Amino acid sequence: MKTTDKSGSATSGTEIARVVRFSKTGGPEVLQIESLEIPAPASHEVRIRVKAIGLNRAESMWRSGNYIEAPVLPARLGYDASGIVDAVGSDVKHLKAGDEVGTIPAFSQNDYGVYGELILMPQHAVIKNPPLLAFEQVAAIWNPFITSYSALIDVAKLSAGEFVLIPAASSSVGLAAIQVANMVGAVPVAITRSGSKKQRLLAAGATYVIATEEEDIVAEVMKITNGKGAEVIFDPVGGPVFAKLLESLARGGQIFLYGALSDEVTPLPLIEVLNKIPVIRGHTVWDTTKDPERVEKARIFIFKGLAEGFLKPVIAKVFPFEQIVEAHRFLESNEQIGKIVVTI
Template structure:
C-alpha cells in the first residue's frame, strides 16, 4: 500500500512517499481502507518531538481514521467488512498511522460513520470531538444553564467545544482574536464573543457575568496562559485545559477553590485504558450530527496523500481556517 512515511523527526519535508505491506488485523482489530484523514496540532508535534509517544521509526503518522472496514480480526463482533467507520485510533506509539491507504486499528476506538456528514467532515471530527467531550461532558459535566467560557472558540477543538456546550444546554462565551473569528464562533453557536486583544479578563467577566465569573472555563487554545482561565472562573468553578506542560502559579486556583482538569485524549490509546469509551463518544457525536447540533468546519484548501507535508506546513503556518483534511480515497476526492 502507499503511505507517507517519516524516517526521522523534523520539519514537514521529512515525509516521503513509500510502499509498505498492507497490515493484517490482529485480534480485536479492524483493517480499514482509508478514505480521509485529518491534520491536528498533535500530529505536527509527533512529527517533530521525537520518540516519547511517537511510533517507532520508520513511522506512518496521522491519528484520525475515516474509511471502510476491509477485514476484521478475531473477536470482533460489532463491525463487519463494508461498514463505514471513523475514530481516533492511530499514529502514536504502538499504533500504525492514518496517512496511508490502509490502517489496522483497535475496534474499541471506532464508531460507525455519521450518516449526516460526508467523508471529509467525518475525518475532521474524531480527535477534536473526543478532546472537547472529555473536557465538557466527562470532566466538568456542563449542565443546562451553566455559563461556559471557551478560549479559542474558532479553533480546531474550540469550534467543536462551542457546539458541544450548546448541545448540553449551556450559555457559551468564547474568546477570539478578530472579527472574522467572531463570526465563525457565532456560526458555531456562541452566545457571546470576546476579543481578548481589546478587552481584559476583569472587564469581560464584569460585562458578561456581573463580576461573578464563569461556571466552567475551557482553554482549548493549546497556549500557555492558564492564569486567564483562573481569572475568568467563579469561586468553586471548574477549569479544563488541553495543555499544562509548563510552570504556572496555582495560587489563584487555590484562593477560588477551583477544580482543574487536564485533558489529553491520547492517554487512552497510549495506555489501553477504557478504549471503548472513545467509540461511545463518537457514536453519541454521530447522533448530535444527525440532530444538526455538531458539524466541523473545514479549511478550504484541499490536500491528497501526496500532499501531507504541505498540509502540515499549512497548519504550522497558522494559515488554516477550519480543520485540514487529507483526501485519500476517491470517495473524498470527488466531494
C-alpha cells in the same frame, strides 16, 4: 489476495500501499510518502481502505518531537480517518468487510497511524459511520467531538446556563466545544487572539467572542457573567494567558488543560488559587476512548447531536494525499477555522 482464516472470517494477504512516515523529527518537510507492506489484520485488528484523513495539532507536535510521548523512528502518525473496511481479524465481531467506518483516538501513534491508503487499526478504535455523512465529514468529527464531550459532558457535567471559556476557539476542537456547549444549553465564550475571526466564531455558534490582542479577558468575562466568572474553562494552550483564565474562573470552577500549544511557561498564581479554589485538570481524550462504556456513551451523544443538527463537522480546507506536507504547513499557520482534511 483475499483468503479465509480458520474461523471463517474474511481476511486479506499482505498488500503494498502508500503511507506517510518521518525518519527524523522537524517541520512539515520531514514527512515522506513511502510504499510499505501492509499485512493482514491480527485477530483484534481491522484493515481499512482510507478515503479521508483529519489532521490534528497533536500530529504536528508528534512530528516535531514535542508531544507527550517521543516517536520511535521511523514513525507513522495520525488519529482521525474514515474509509471502508477491507478485512477484519478473527476476534472482530462488530465489523465486516465493506462497512464504512471512522477511527477514534484510542491508541499510541507508536503503535498505529492513519496517514495512509491502507491502514491497520485496533478494533476498539473503529466505529461505524453515522448516517448521511461523507467520508470527509466523518474524518472531521471524532477527535474534535469526543475530546469536547469527554471533558465538558463526561467529566465537567456542563449544564444549561453555565459559562464555558474556549481558548483557540477557531480550532476544530474549539468549534466542536462551542457546539457541544450549545447542545446542552450552556453559554460558549470563544477566546481568540485577533478580532478578525470574531464574526465567523459568532456565526459558528459562540454566544460571545473575546479577542485577547484587543480586549482584557478578565474584564470581559466578568461583564458577561455579571461578576461571577465562568464555571468551566477548556484550554489547549497554557502559557502566560493561563493566569488571566484562572482569574476569569468562577469560585470552585473547573479548568481543563488538554494541550500545550504555548512554548512559554504556564504560571500558577497561588493567590488566585486560594481565592478561587479551582479544580485544575490535565485532560486527555484517552481517558474516555480507552473505556468501552464511556466510548459508547460518547457515540450516542455525538450521533444524537449530528442527527438533530446540534453538531456539524466544520472543514476548513481539503488537500489531496500527495500534498500532505502543504497540509501540515497550513495546519501550523493558525489561519484555519475548523478541521483540515486530506483525501485519498
